[in-house]
Amino acid sequence: MNLHGLVSSIIGTINPFVPVTLNQSAGYSTADDGTRTPAFTTSAQSAQVQALSAPEIQHLDGLNIQGVLRKAYLNGDWRGVYRPNNQGGDRLVFGTTSDVPVSLQGTTWKVVTVFETWPDWCALAIQLQVG
Secondary structure: OOHHHHHHHHHHOOOOOEEEEEEEEEEEEEOOOOOEEEEEEEEEEEEEEEOOOHHHHHHHHHOOOOOOEEEEEEEOOOOOOEHHHOEOOOEEEEOOOOOOOOOOOOOEEEEEEEEEEOOOEEEEEEEEOOO
16 A cells, blocks of 8 residues: 555645656666766656654764755655665756756755665655765
8 A cells, every 4th residue: 555645645735746857777887998987767756855854864974974965755666775786876856947946956866875665655865966
């Protein structure tokens, strides 16, 4: 049962879901000189972005993850670094449309850890990327 799907429309009236492009890591390619270029598959998603709670901030601080951090809820089972499947480095890219909050417009965020993962939805810690 997708409980998140049942309550997301109610939660969305207070903190709406916003469109985002998910760049899911698809490994990398290696050039002749040995440099690696990451590869991504992209998909349109909607995310709800929230501030972190105090325990979540403490958890990330204990992992030595610093910077501008938020929590994002997405439909689906997305991951940060998942070494058994050689996955990691997923990114959320927010557009510049009026339905995206000004503070998120045109920004890219990397998934740094997964707080919750379920078959139908997940809660991720995301970190603002520079450039």
